[in-house]
Amino acid sequence: MTGVVIVTGAGGAIGEAVCKAFAAAGHQIVAIDVRRPDPMGDDTIFVDIDLNRYCLDPEYRDTSNARLHDAVRGRHLAALINNAAVQIVKPSAALTTDDWSRTLNVNLLAPFLLTQELLDELTASHGAVVNISSIHAMQTKPEFVAYATSKAALNGLTRSLAVDLGGRVRVNSISPAAIDTPMLREGFAGQEKLLDQLGQMHPAGRIGEPGEVAALTVFLASDATAFMTGTDIALDGGIGARLRDPL
Ligand SMILES: NC(=O)c1ccc[n+]([C@@H]2O[C@H](COP(=O)([O-])OP(=O)(O)OC[C@H]3O[C@@H](n4cnc5c(N)ncnc54)[C@H](O)[C@@H]3O)[C@@H](O)[C@H]2O)c1
Numbered sequence: 001m002t003g004v005v006i007v008t009g010a011g012g013a014i015g016e017a018v019c020k021a022f023a024a025a026g027h028q029i030v031a032i033d034v035r036r037p038d039p040m041g042d043d044t045i046f047v048d049i050d051l052n053r054y055c056l057d058p059e060y061r062d063t064s065n066a067r068l069h070d071a072v073r074g075r076h077l078a079a080l081i082n083n084a085a086v087q088i089v090k091p092s093a094a095l096t097t098d099d100w101s102r103t104l105n106v107n108l109l110a111p112f113l114l115t116q117e118l119l120d121e122l123t124a125s126h127g128a129v130v131n132i133s134s135i136h137a138m139q140t141k142p143e144f145v146a147y148a149t150s151k152a153a154l155n156g157l158t159r160s161l162a163v164d165l166g167g168r169v170r171v172n173s174i175s176p177a178a179i180d181t182p183m184l185r186e187g188f189a190g191q192e193k194l195l196d197q198l199g200q201m202h203p204a205g206r207i208g209e210p211g212e213v214a215a216l217t218v219f220l221a222s223d224a225t226a227f228m229t230g231t232d233i234a235l236d237g238g239i240g241a242r243l244r245d246p247l
Pocket of ligand 1: 009033049050085106181
């Protein structure tokens with residue numbers, strides 16, 4: 001059944017693709033971000049919420065919740081997509097408590113608090129929560145300690161919420177490997193050869209596309225996956241299965 005889908009981080013590259021895919025499937029989008037999505041679908045309702053402040057400031061959270069409920073306005077809430085994230089890349093020695101707090105708030109606590117706040121609406125509509133995690137939940141690299149830890153915990157949250165909520169609301173996550181976004185490309189500016197190499201390291205021979213994350217998100221929120229909950233799906237071009245050895 002179509003209805004309202006709430007997407008956090010809707011102003012980012014993957015968020016934009018997710019909003020587009022749900023809108024194409026006939027859903028009304030409620031977009032959450034600190035920046036206005038651009039482009040934004042005609043029917044999209046934008047609710048600017050800073051998810052870090054949402055976790056820290058109870059008064060701000062109450063006001064934001066009221067705006068969110070108003071945006072849903074008693075309609076069928078088909079899904080909550082927790083896609084917003086911050087990624088702080090630093091060596092361990094330089095990570096501050098503020099880095100940790102911001103990362104854990106936006107990437108982990110906000111998905112929980114939003115699910116908790118929307119539980120009545122999600123329960124009434126047999127809705128779904130899809131958490132956009134990362135390959136970093138399982139495999140990481142230097143300087144990703146806070147981000148990778150938050151994503152590992154997000155996968156833990158996915159499992160534990162699924163168990164706790166039982167048949168009321170399904171909760172699943174997606175763990176993408178490298179996805180071709182402007183931010184990823186910026187990181188490889190002037191080193192396009194390395195970006196090609198990154199693609200070749202994936203058994204699929206390339207990195208992923210935002211639309212591929214979006215399509216899987218729509219699938220996980222649909223009735224086709226009604227028996228699926230507490231699961232994480234790797235969307236990684238096979239890199240998670242690839243054994244790296246010198247032979
Ligand atoms: N791009 C990749 O290669 C990749 C790979 C694996 C997983 N992911 C995951 O996909 C998701 C989307 O990533 P993306 O590449 O589109 O990143 P992005 O940075 O383009 O988008 C993230 C969005 O979250 C928003 N956001 C950040 N802090 C916020 C806050 N305090 N309050 C509200 N909104 C806030 C940002 O404004 C931004 O629009 C993230 O969860 C990320 O971890 C991305």
